[in-house]
Amino acid sequence: MNVRQLLALLxxxxxxxxxxxxxDAGYSPLGGLSLQANEGGLPDEVILHPDMTPD
Structure with missing residues (x-):
């Protein structure tokens, strides 16, 4: 799935x-995201990060 597909679905x-x-431990709220820029013909990647705030 790419960003365009994700946005359309959302x-x-x-x-x-x-x-x-x-x-594995259940569900976590989305805390943020970051962009991993790649080189050598590899596509950039968006990384989703869970919210690590204690319950």
């Missing part, structure tokens, strides 16, 4: 819905 959901990341 636009079909309610704008107030929370974004969660699924992992």
């Amino acid at each position: 636009q079909t959901y309610p704008p107030e819905a929370s974004v969660l990341l699924e992992g």
Whole structure:
């Protein structure tokens, strides 16, 4: 999935819905994202980071 596809899909959901990341320990809210710029013909990557705030 690329950013264009992700944005198109997210636009079909309610704008107030929370974004969660699924992992081995359950679900975590999305805390942020970063861009990993690549070289050598590799595509750049967007990395999603969970919210690490204690419950």
